[in-house]
Amino acid sequence: MTLPARFQTWFDSRGWQPHPHQLDMLERADDPALLLIAPTGGGKTLAGFLPTLVELAEGGHQGLHTLYVSPLKALATDIRRNLTMPVTEMDLPVRIEDRTGDTSATRKKRQRADPPHILLTTPESLALLTSYEDAPRMFAGLKRVIVDEVHALSESKRGDQLMLALSRLDAMAPGLRRVGLSATVENPAAIASELARHPDPCPILHADPGPDPDISMLVTEERPPWAGGGAKYAIPSVLREVKRHKTTLIFHNTRAQAEIFFHNLWLANDEDLPIGIHHGSLAREQRERVEQAMVRGDLRAIVCTGTLDLGIDWGDVDLIIQIGAPKNVKRLVQRIGRANHRYNAPSKAILVPANRFEIVECVAALEAVRDRDLDGDPKGPGPRDVLCQHILIRACAGPFLAEDLYREVKSVGAYAGLSRAAFDDCLEFCATGGYALRAYDKWQRLKQTGEQWHLRDPRAAQRIRMNIGTIQDTDTLKVRMRGRGKPLGEVEEGFAATLTPGDTFLIGGEIVRYESMREMTVEVTRRADKEPKIATFMGTKFATSTQLSQRILRMFRQESWPELPEHTAGWLALQREVSKLPEADRILVETFPHDGRQHLCAYGFAGRNAQQTLGLLLTQRMEELGLHPLGFVSTDYATLVWGLDQVPDPAPLLSPDTLREEFETWLMGNAVMKRTFKTSATIAGLIERNTPQVRKTGKQATFSSDILYDTLARFEPDHLLMRITREEALRGLVDFGRVEEMLTRTAGRIDHVDLDRVTPLAAPLFLEPGRIPVAASGAQRMLEEEAARLMEAAGLSG
Template identity: 45%
Template sequence: MNKYIFPPIINQWFGQRGWRIRRHQYEMAKAAEQGQHALLVASTGAGKTLAGFLPTLADLIDTPFDGLHSIYVSPLKALAVDVERNLLHPINEMGLDIYVETRTGDTSSARKARQRVKPPHILLTTPESLSLLLSYPESVDMLCDVRRIIIDEVHAFANSKRGDLLALSLARLSQIAPKCQRVALSATIENPVQYQQWLSPNARADDVMLVQGESAAAPQLSIMLPENEMPWAGHSGNYAVPQILREIEQNNTSLIFCNTRFLAEFTFQKLWEHNDKNLPIGLHHGSLSFEARQKVEGAMAQGKLRALVCTSSLDLGVDWGDVDCVIQMGAPKGSSRLLQRIGRSNHRMDEPSRAILVPGNRFEYLETLAAFDAVNEGVQDSEEFRPGGLDVLAQFILGLASAGPFDEKQAHQMVCTAMPYRNIDAEQFSNVLQYVATGGYALRAYDKYCKLVQQDGLWRLSHPKYAATYRLNAGTIVDLPMLNVRFKNGRSLGKVEENFAAALCPGDCFVFAGLALEVISIKDLDLLVRAATRAASIPSYMGARLPLTTHLAARVREMLVDSNGWSRLPDDVRLWLKMQGQRSKLPQPDELLVENFPLNNLHYLAIYPFEGWNAHQSLGMLLTRRMENMGYMPMGFLANDYALLIWSVRHVDDVKPLFSPDILDEEFTDWIENSYLLKRAFREVAVISGLVERQHPGKRKSGRQVTFSTDLIYDVLKKYEPDHLLMQAAWADARLRMTDIGRLGDLMDRAANILVQVDLDRISPLAVPLLAMIGRENVMQKNTEDTLLIESQSLGDIAMMP
């Protein structure tokens, strides 16, 4: 490709910095010149963001332009600010008369109003802020000449409700500015075709040019091993803290990634307990205040920190080029996520990124090694796109009406150009529209829910006030509250995440604050409990969990049975697997292994689906209910990403009846309807769809008020209109997102044909980590980790026998 496609000033700027324009940057410019939409997949540090902006800079240099030329969409407000800083450097150094501004939730109302009248040449924004911008009548004049929209880190949110909202915004933008070119950027996409379809104005992959980046230097990965033996259970990697501090001392700057906020706080605390040299170490995660995160980000940018402990809050694109090393605490749960994090080290394409992986336990060592291999092979995780959320569509329709009257047929045609909604028919669209207009059959008598009216064949707002409340409440991110654990007399024991509480039904028993508690009910934001009169069955797990990808789970299963590859494993992990093969059986990739063994006067089922914690937690809920109905008297269960353990009073002779597919029609429906999962899902879709507003002009509802409002409406609809649009949307969320029902359904469909039951006279080696978890959770007082370790030593004697 002719390198002189760029104006001379851009070539000169690259030359002055000792850089060369990359092939993929040329190809992106060529796509822009030809008027084509483009998806760029290139390694971290390959200059993706600059590749997205270079055609805009070239166009503005060559042709005077008055108004908004390009929109840049970022999944993070902080990333938009970071790009503004890095984009202004080349603009200022080239002396270009190009204006760049940011529009996010942190932008003042006065600046937003001014931007609608006199926009910059380049606007940096987020999906939520773009949808809000489109809700103003003057947005047509502001956006009609937009030439390009650049979507960064598209993999992070395209297949989510934020992606649904952005896809609808793109459809609206194409209607306003038909010649606008779409560009998306990503470092971690395994199946580009689906993203090309998502990006296309007609949901067709052929409409979008795929540009592959130049090959980057291979990363330098290593796995940190404990100085003694690999732990049986736990995820903290606490054993490695002294070794990690030595790594921090040897590097100028290190990023320490943790999978949960709890683990980030714990790791930060442990590092400082051992930090005798007072090395400056910071902490960054989403629960910290904006000011605290901003302070830490500033300290990193200025090189004042030797290490920063962080979560997925820093997975994306913040450009700190002087990070020497990335340390991953615990298994990464996916090769794409790991690759993204590794790329934060040496944020340059020609220099290898360096990363150290710290597995928390023996299972996690296998997963870490699987991710290690996948990254070195260049294999990433893939995911199937799901249909767009009806609650998001309802929000979009209200925003569309806020911008002005619209025709139903034309609006439906526009919505169908967005890939997540390409299969929505006229009847479905009309149902969503009628919901926005009236609230539905059970709510139409209330004026507050009648937001649209039809006049002269066009739909319009019934009152201007609904535009104001829409703009205060738009977006798809709903903050999930913590629930207070209380006795009926009002005594508080602390807080649990709503994710955990929502899966409980009245009568369920769990452990919290060292006490065995029985659930009475959930009322507003209180989880009401009483002292349990029987054994607690469900341990309390705090902290959000990243899902184990199907791809990585498959690699772990293959590793278990590939004894020729065990030479790469530490001695204690290799002996552990050898013991399992001799004492019981190693689960084959096409098998569902179920072990049955007695211990301490109870009977245990150890199940190894390898479908991830969320699916296993749901499976545990369903199986214990079925076992209860069948008279086995289950006492409890627990799950990790790889396996599930259930203990009961009675022995299960034949486990096959437990795994029949009808469990998803019977026990699943009963569990969802009697737990608070459906009510919690309804609250989220009610907020996103605009049925319940979190904010009104001059005031904001508390979390308790929102919960009370949505719970009241839920009870009304459940009684009088159970097939209401939002009830359908809530069921879809509860089935797919909260319980991982897709993976669970696939497992149950195959279970009868792949199930292998092994009856043992005592615990198997593979089950020891699960029993160790019980000891840590204190669910059963007799089983401690020490006794399990003694048991495992006797298993070691068996493994050493000829």
């Protein structure tokens, strides 16, 4: 396929020339699968759609021709707006529509009966479309599927669900071509294998990456604090940068940090520059107002989180500021790409370390960006809770043969190694709920008649469709202004439970006062007259990637650090003089007394979740050895434990075999398992968050999931969902895989340095929030010793 004259004329009329990779996509239009990696602003979306537009320009195609899938609803809307321009200006006979959770029910119904030529949607909406009996008719003429930001989808269960849905489309539309688009892929071959229908990767087209970004670290006269994540010290410098640029995106790693920074930025904004805030816990109406203002160019700065990570062209952004260490190089590159959305123009970005150690991490991240060294973890086998949901979705569409569905599922890369026995386990679970639950009618959902499987009760299809998706809502409550009912966003149930009338908190950058709870809604007013609490937003709490941690450890091997500010280089040099710096193939353990307590600091560089898990395991082991631990705190790079007794030799505490054994014991009795079970049970369809009558509150869902967990743990501990829960817990909340990586990397080699005082590298941990007390024998011994001192002071004994 070549570029028709009509299209060349359109390019000429806008003063453009098609990029080589856009023409390459035309030439390779008939490839069964193709991955395009092109920089932000390089026209990759038009490149993906160009073959479709050329084919449709000839006219005559009836029904759906191309399906576009993106991870964000807003991205689908943005693409529709951008695609409409060439279609309108060339007067092409092409109808384009989007279909997301925001699309009206009437329009959705009409789209199934009379689909457009190009449909823009999300993984969840696509899964829902495949669940209808008329899906084969809707998708029969489908020629191409375009998956945008394919790297973002491949990292989550949404990507697994999408690839399973694509396997269904293949069955309904033989010869379907797949196109993947991305700007940031750390392992192109792995993504290309996912796009292909077999182990061999599909062809990969690499566009010219363009110039290196103009990226630097902010250096201020005021030194960063030793701990914390707010970067309040840098606000005057950030404001100066905002004034010097047209539009600045100020990224944060968590929603709570974004709220705090926006509040402090606004207080310092003496010139009343128009500044907005955008994150996933804000009301949709508020997010849309900010988005529209950005497109119009009305805002000078937007404080934001991951909601603006991906490829939406938000007007004239010419600067990215990343507050806090980026934790992940690939995410940083994605964010940098939001600036200067033009091909062959360098993006400008500034990193702002929130504390002293983050200076080191920011320098390591800058080096990785310059080396184009992206990070990422290898993808594991396809999650079986997602497969269970897929089986139920397939049943909604009509009867099926198990052999046919198994063959489809096996064509998906993540499920290529799935055994027939494992598939049948999932099928049996979907049919009966499993041995311990088969007596309950509500989980008797599938039935086999002859060789065909089908829904036992067709009315169950509505309930299954209402619960499609892998994104699990946190247990949140709506926040509204009292009287006017203006929606502001959401806060967690746990946070709302701590509020009493008169309490104030931050949401959407403004301080509001809690007045009452009404019909599961938090009612507030603007009568704010005291220091606000910070609303808790789950969001994503990033851990420093393995690759970035390794770069930091390599930096520690240097003789000196000319790339670091003098105060930070001096801090590391003092650590080397007083103790030593951590090494990649060894665990550094420091022990020292401080403030009447004995302390142990273990530097594992395994990420916050893994270091926290390590803290739980160390204190449990110390308790068993009679060392009376009192508590611990963790960061991405270390765990600090304090207690009553000195640890003479840390080697037994960090023995790989001992830690694994302790972990198994700890995990089974921990709330982590129940939280993970609730998530997997909801995805797998055992627990319904949405029903035709009412949506369950988080507490109701938790209550029912806790009862189910306890029942299965007692009567069927080997139930499929219990096995899934353990697998998910290991790689999710507790990140034991990173602990394993640390144990493998260090192979039992420990550097134990026993000192008489706190070390420079350990000192910031004393200032870290999130200290976790250990309610064990150490606390009891302290009470007994205090009681003895009091009695002695009173002249009593015995």
